[in-house]
Amino acid sequence: MSDDEDEEPAVSLGEHTPVEGAPLARVTSRLTWPKEKSEIDRLEGDSVLRTPDGPQELSTILEAVEETYFERHQEFEAHVREVVATGPIPTADE
Secondary structure, eight states, rough: TTTTTTOOOOOOOOOOOOOOOOOOOHHHHHOOOEEEHHHHHHHHHEEEETTSSOEEEEHHHHHHOOOOOESSHHHHHHHHHHHHHHHHOOOTOO
């Protein structure tokens, strides 16, 4: 193949559908681990996460998390997912 050829994409991407909030992984990637829950709240508590129930502030989610210290981001994400569950994320239009 040459760079001069105009080719169709292998997969049609469709239209951009807006989704409110940030993915949990994006928020956790901004932090270093280990971390206390209170420190996460101080640093990222105002971040809005995408959840199956619509966008939610991390501070609100953290209130329902019983753990107070997280060794790794995977541990933190597991506790957050227990609170918000997993599933399809509604678009901004829904």
